[in-house]
Amino acid sequence: MVSEPVDVVAQFQAGYDFPLDDYQKEACRRLAAGTGVLVAAPTGAGKTVVGEFAVFLARQSGRKCFYTTPIKALSNQKYHDLAAVWGADQVGLLTGDQTVHGEAPIVVMTTEVLRNMNYARSATLEGLDYVVLDEVHYLADRFRGPVWEEVILSLEPSVRLVALSATVSNVEEFGDWLTQVRGSMETIVSERRPVPLFQHVFAGRRLYDLYQAAPAEATDQMTEQMAVTPRVNPELITLAKQESRGLRDDSRRPRGRSGKGKRQVSYGSGAFGGASAGRFANQSRLTPRRADIVRALEQHHLLPAIFFIFSRRGCDLAIKHLVADDVWLTSGSQRRALLAIADQAADNLSRTDLGAVRYDDWREAFARGLAAHHAGLLPIFKQAVEEAFRQGLLHVVCATETLALGVNLPARTVVLERLVKYNGQSHVDITAGEYTQLTGRAGRRGIDVEGHAVVAWAPGLDPRALAGLAARRTYPLRSAFNPTANMVVNLIGSLGSDQARHLLDRSFAQFQTDRARGSRGRNRSQALVERFDRVSGVLESLGYLQSGQLSDWLEDSGLVSAPAATADVADSTDTGRADPDLVIVTDQGRMLSRIYGEQDLVVAEAIQAGIFTDLSGPALAAVLSTLVFESRLRDRRPIPPMPDAASGRALTGLRRIVRQVAQVERDFRLDPRPDLEPGFALTAYRWAQGADLAFVLDQSDLTAGDFVRWIRQTMDLAGQIADALRTGPLASACRDLVRSLRRGVIIQADDLI
Numbered sequence: 001m002v003s004e005p006v007d008v009v010a011q012f013q014a015g016y017d018f019p020l021d022d023y024q025k026e027a028c029r030r031l032a033a034g035t036g037v038l039v040a041a042p043t044g045a046g047k048t049v050v051g052e053f054a055v056f057l058a059r060q061s062g063r064k065c066f067y068t069t070p071i072k073a074l075s076n077q078k079y080h081d082l083a084a085v086w087g088a089d090q091v092g093l094l095t096g097d098q099t100v101h102g103e104a105p106i107v108v109m110t111t112e113v114l115r116n117m118n119y120a121r122s123a124t125l126e127g128l129d130y131v132v133l134d135e136v137h138y139l140a141d142r143f144r145g146p147v148w149e150e151v152i153l154s155l156e157p158s159v160r161l162v163a164l165s166a167t168v169s170n171v172e173e174f175g176d177w178l179t180q181v182r183g184s185m186e187t188i189v190s191e192r193r194p195v196p197l198f199q200h201v202f203a204g205r206r207l208y209d210l211y212q213a214a215p216a217e218a219t220d221q222m223t224e225q226m227a228v229t230p231r232v233n234p235e236l237i238t239l240a241k242q243e244s245r246g247l248r249d250d251s252r253r254p255r256g257r258s259g260k261g262k263r264q265v266s267y268g269s270g271a272f273g274g275a276s277a278g279r280f281a282n283q284s285r286l287t288p289r290r291a292d293i294v295r296a297l298e299q300h301h302l303l304p305a306i307f308f309i310f311s312r313r314g315c316d317l318a319i320k321h322l323v324a325d326d327v328w329l330t331s332g333s334q335r336r337a338l339l340a341i342a343d344q345a346a347d348n349l350s351r352t353d354l355g356a357v358r359y360d361d362w363r364e365a366f367a368r369g370l371a372a373h374h375a376g377l378l379p380i381f382k383q384a385v386e387e388a389f390r391q392g393l394l395h396v397v398c399a400t401e402t403l404a405l406g407v408n409l410p411a412r413t414v415v416l417e418r419l420v421k422y423n424g425q426s427h428v429d430i431t432a433g434e435y436t437q438l439t440g441r442a443g444r445r446g447i448d449v450e451g452h453a454v455v456a457w458a459p460g461l462d463p464r465a466l467a468g469l470a471a472r473r474t475y476p477l478r479s480a481f482n483p484t485a486n487m488v489v490n491l492i493g494s495l496g497s498d499q500a501r502h503l504l505d506r507s508f509a510q511f512q513t514d515r516a517r518g519s520r521g522r523n524r525s526q527a528l529v530e531r532f533d534r535v536s537g538v539l540e541s542l543g544y545l546q547s548g549q550l551s552d553w554l555e556d557s558g559l560v561s562a563p564a565a566t567a568d569v570a571d572s573t574d575t576g577r578a579d580p581d582l583v584i585v586t587d588q589g590r591m592l593s594r595i596y597g598e599q600d601l602v603v604a605e606a607i608q609a610g611i612f613t614d615l616s617g618p619a620l621a622a623v624l625s626t627l628v629f630e631s632r633l634r635d636r637r638p639i640p641p642m643p644d645a646a647s648g649r650a651l652t653g654l655r656r657i658v659r660q661v662a663q664v665e666r667d668f669r670l671d672p673r674p675d676l677e678p679g680f681a682l683t684a685y686r687w688a689q690g691a692d693l694a695f696v697l698d699q700s701d702l703t704a705g706d707f708v709r710w711i712r713q714t715m716d717l718a719g720q721i722a723d724a725l726r727t728g729p730l731a732s733a734c735r736d737l738v739r740s741l742r743r744g745v746i747i748q749a750d751d752l753i
Contacts, residue, residue, distance in 0.1 A: 008032050012056045015085075018446060020049065023190035028053045030186040036161040038136075038178055040171040041190040043440025044410055044451075047164040048078075050188075051132035054162045055082065055106055059090075063129035068111045068151070070138045072098075077408065078134070079108040111138075111147045112596070118154040119490040119593065128159055136163040137477055139508065143598070145480035150487065153181060153503050154494075166437065167191065168477040177511045195443030196450045199470050201236055202293050202415075203286040203457035207300065209233050210455075210467060230471075236463035243284060243459065286457045290318060290417070291325035293456060294396055297413055298329065302452055304389065305413040307398045308438050310421035312703065315372040318398040319365045329369035329395040338393050342366050345384040348748060349693075356694035357381075357704045369395035373403055376703030380748045401438060413452040414442040419469070433475025479509035483532045485601040489544055489589040497536070497547075497583035504528045534668040536583075541664055542605065544589035547582045594724040597717065598674065599627045602658055607721065611653045612730055617737050619647040621688040621714055622681035624721075624737075626651060628713040629680035640678060643685040651678060680710045687711060688740055708745055715741050 009028045013020050020028070027037045027050045041047050051067060058065035067082065069075045072095045079093040079100070092104035094113045101107075103124060111133070117125055131151070139148035152161065161182055167189070168174065175187030199210035211230035290307070297303050309315050330338065342363045346354055354360070357378055365371060371385045371394055388394045389409050401421070403409060416438060420427050430438075443451020455466060483491075483504065491500035504510065510528050539545045585593070592604040606612060612620060622643050642648040655676060662673055683700045697704060715738050722734040 008057070008060065009053075012053050016049075021046065021190065021192075021194065023188050024049050027186075027188040030188070031160065031162065032057065034160070035184040035186050036163075036178070036182055038163045038165065038171070038175045038185060038187045039190075040165045040167050040187070042167050042193045043437060044443060044445060045190055045192070045194055046445060048134065051134060051162050051164055052082075052085075054130040054132050054160070055086070058130050059086065059105065061129065062105075064105050064107070064127045065130040065132065066114060066128060067106070067108045067132045067134065068114050069108070069134045070111060070141075070144065072110060074134065074408075075108050075110055082106055082108060111151060112144075115147050115150050115154070116596075118151065119494050121494065125156070128156070130160050130162060131155060132162040132164065134164050135166075137165045137168055140478050140480055142480050146482060146484075146487070149479065149481045149507050149509070152178070152508075153506060155182075157183060161185065165477070166440075168433075168475060170476045173512070173515065174477055174508070177508050180511070181506050193440075193443065193451075194445050195448055197439060197442055198450055198452050199439075199467075200452060200454045201233075201457060201461075201463065201466070202288050202296070202454050203236070203239055204288060205292050205296065207296055207454065208236055210236065210463065210470065230467070232463050232467045239286060239457075240461065240463055243286060284457070284459045287459065288456055289325075291322055291327050293415060293454070294322065294327055294329070297415075297454075298395070302413040302454075303329065303395045304392070304411045305396055305415055305454075306403065306409070306411045306441055307396065307415045307417060308401060308403075309398050309417055310401060312372075312374040312376040312400060315374050315398040315400060316376075319370050319372050320361075322370050322396065323361075323365050323368065327368060327370065327396075330367065330393070334369065334393050335367045337391070338367050338369070338388055339363070341384050341388050341393075345380045349745070353693040353745070356697045366394075369393065371397050373397050373399040373409075374705070375400070375402060375709065376705040378704040378745055378748075379708055380745070382705070401434070403441075410441050410444045410451075412442065412444065412448050413454060414439050415454045415456065417456045418458060419455065419466070430469075431475060432469055435469050436475070439470075479507065479512055481507045481509035481528070483528065483535050485535055485539060485544070485604075486592060486596055488532060488535045488539060489585050489593045492536075492545065492583055493585040493590065493593055501529055501532060504532050531670075534670055537668045538601070538661075538664050538670065539589065539592075541668075542588075542601070542661075544586055544592050544604070546584050546586050591724045595720050597628065597720075599676075601661055602654070602673070603627060603717070603721065604724075605657045605661055606654055607725070607730065609653065609657060611650050611657065612721070612733075615646055615650060615733070617733070617740050618685040618688040619644055619650065620718070620733060620737050621741065622647040622678075622685040623650045623654065624717050625680045625684040625710065625714045626654065626676040626678045628717055629677045629710055631677050631679045640682060642678060643682045647681065647685065651676070651681075680714075683707065684711065684714055684741075688737065690740075693745055704745070711741055711746055715746075 009020075009025060009032060012028065013025075023039070023041060024046060027039050030037050031050065031053060037050065039047050039050050055065045055067065067078055069078055075093060075095050079091060083091040086106060089101065090104055090106055092101035092107040093099070094102050094107060094109040105127075107124075114131070116122075133148060133151070136148055139145040152163075155161070161178070163178065165171065165174070171187060171189055175185065178185040178187075201208045201210055210233060212233050294303075294305070297305055307315075307318060309318055346359055346363075349357075349359070362371075362381065366384075366388070371388070373382060373385050377385070385394065385397065386409060389397055389411075397403075397409070397411070416435075419430050419435070421430055422428075439451075439453035442453050453470070455461075488500070491503060495503060505528070507528060513527060536545060540547065588604065588608065591607065592600060595603050597603070612623065615623060642651050658673070658676060665671075665673065680702075683696050683702065686696050686699070693704070693707075697707060700707070702710075718734040718737045718741075722731045722738070725731040725734075
């Protein structure tokens with residue numbers, strides 16, 4: 001008698017204490033049937049269950065599964081989650097600066113690590129059956145997005161892909177592309193949040209519903225209709241009209257030709273209380289105090305809450321003000337648990353260092369159930385905040401928007417104090433996609449029966465505009481794919497020039513361009529392949545590629561006459577092009593292939609020119625930092641001097657190389673590259689000398705978190721140079737530098753796994 005086949009999805013589901021949603025079961029069934037899947041669902045809807053099913057299938061068959069995430073914090077969290085299920089010996093972690101059981105059958109990694117594995121044809125890829133790409137919508141990110149496309153295009157065809165995305169409006173287009181480049185892929189979409197989200201506005205001292213509730217006597221049909229097309233709460237419309245009249249009345253006073261008294265309220269960027277409404281921000285009787293919001297949420301049992309505030313300083317000030325307003329949200333047992341977590345986080349820091357990071361102030365707020373969360377915090381304190389929040393000990397976290405894109409910290413309520421943020425140039429309204437991402441943190445599955453989004457009243461707020469923003473729950477996914485020097489040498493080195501060009505032709509960026517143009521065949525846009533050939537031209541001119549016919553093609557194309565040439569750069573429609581195997585990556589190119597970052601080519605040229613040779617460890621740290629540091633206050637301060645004569649000479653040489661590379665790139669009609677920023681050089685120099693944290697922070701305007709970030713970026717570049725060179729004095733000097741920089745709070749940051 002033949003036994004019935006085991007229902008692998010049911011077997012997997014038995015490991016959970018909640019039933020799977022229909023879309024989760026459908027995605028798992030498709031994956032079990034042998035197809036890849038693209039799963040698009042709202043934040044908090046449980047997409048990662050499908051990724052965990054891929055891990056389950058891999059273990060059932062004795063094969064491997066890689067689980068990729070966009071940031072190290074998410075990788076660390078997923079590593080712990082999977083290790084708790086499968087055992088620490090079965091799960092590995094690779095984040096660039098962390099290697100734990102790298103040859104385990106389940107490995108969590110950042111997407112960049114997998115991209116580098118593919119280029120190197122790493123033996124670790126053997127036995128790989130599944131790759132989970134969590135937060136795959138990151139491929140729209142300008143700087144890091146191309147990595148996702150490189151991975152998708154370069155994985156072996158036999159590897160099944162599990163792509164997990166936020167809800168995007170063009171998910172079918174993205175799914176069509178995945179099917180085109182990966183073969184069998186199914187697109188599974190869910191628009192339903194497992195925890196319903198209710199929208200509110202807090203004005204004065206009262207919490208208003210954004211939408212009008214159905215009256216008690218309403219028929220079922222009327223109630224259903226209002227759910228489909230909700231109406232804005234008329235009380236809010238009345239408040240907006242009253243405030244608008246009040247502002248106009250205030251302006252009706254004698255005025256001269258200067259125009260003083262003219263109405264200032266705008267319904268453009270000020271539609272949600274933005275920059276144009278800023279003059280009245282402290283004048284409206286409806287603008288609530290933060291402490292009043294917190295106390296009202298506590299009264300209505302709507303805590304814990306995340307307050308999204310679009311600046312680090314704003315987050316810190318918010319917590320400071322809540323403490324000053326004597327907000328206490330914790331019981332005695334909660335306070336004791338919080339203090340234990342805080343003191344453990346501070347255990348390895350000296351008293352001087354604790355003073356430098358204002359630990360006592362942080363600890364007092366922490367004990368009250370209040371904390372900030374942003375990139376300026378020491379990583380060990382950020383981890384303490386995350387752990388306490390997961391345990392239900394913290395009741396209010398004031399966070400920047402990076403929390404919405406990072407670790408999984410849902411709350412019962414999300415509060416947006418403003419719907420305007422600074423984008424680096426001006427204050428602009430947040431987009432519908434950003435609103436969805438932020439408010440998606442409201443409602444904890446398995447804990448809350450509903451989530452709540454609260455917008456604080458600000459002068460100029462238009463409830464109708466807010467309702468429209470809340471109703472548009474999706475945003476389009478746009479490719480950010482763009483060939484770089486490192487990408488080109490890696491593609492040519494691993495695939496050959498002809499196949500590399502073919503890969504670019506299959507990118508999502510090209511797919512979207514062609515769809516927009518409606519073009520086919522010879523009329524298709526070749527923008528990426530023009531770009532690829534121009535970068536190839538730069539690389540050949542500088543000796544990173546070698547072949548024979550690049551200059552002829554470039555002259556025919558109306559670009560420049562280059563001294564060296566590449567055989568396989570003719571237009572893809574030219575039937576007479578040369579043998580693609582004639583294009584080779586030189587020794588210099590192989591060195592460049594192991595250097596990643598915006599200044600990849602400059603770093604490679606500087607190595608060739610001996611810019612970093614014979615520098616002391618501190619001077620080397622200072623010079624390398626100029627290649628990675630990005631000031632948050634660009635063009636607002638004088639350029640600081642380098643810390644010593646040797647580093648000053650090296651920076652002068654480095655800037656000469658930047659100009660030379662930029663000139664070659666201009667000849668090939670490539671966009672200008674960013675300049676070097678020496679703003680972190682003195683801090684890096686002092687840390688490499690052995691200065692303590694208190695001193696380096698006191699002598700700079702950096703937060704502790706930023707200091708850790710830029711030291712680690714400098715260490716990462718030094719490690720890349722060492723790996724690229726493998727042997728020799730500079731490789732040894734870079735490895736010594738990494739060891740000297742990795743101490744104190746840097747070790748703590750690296751050890752958060």
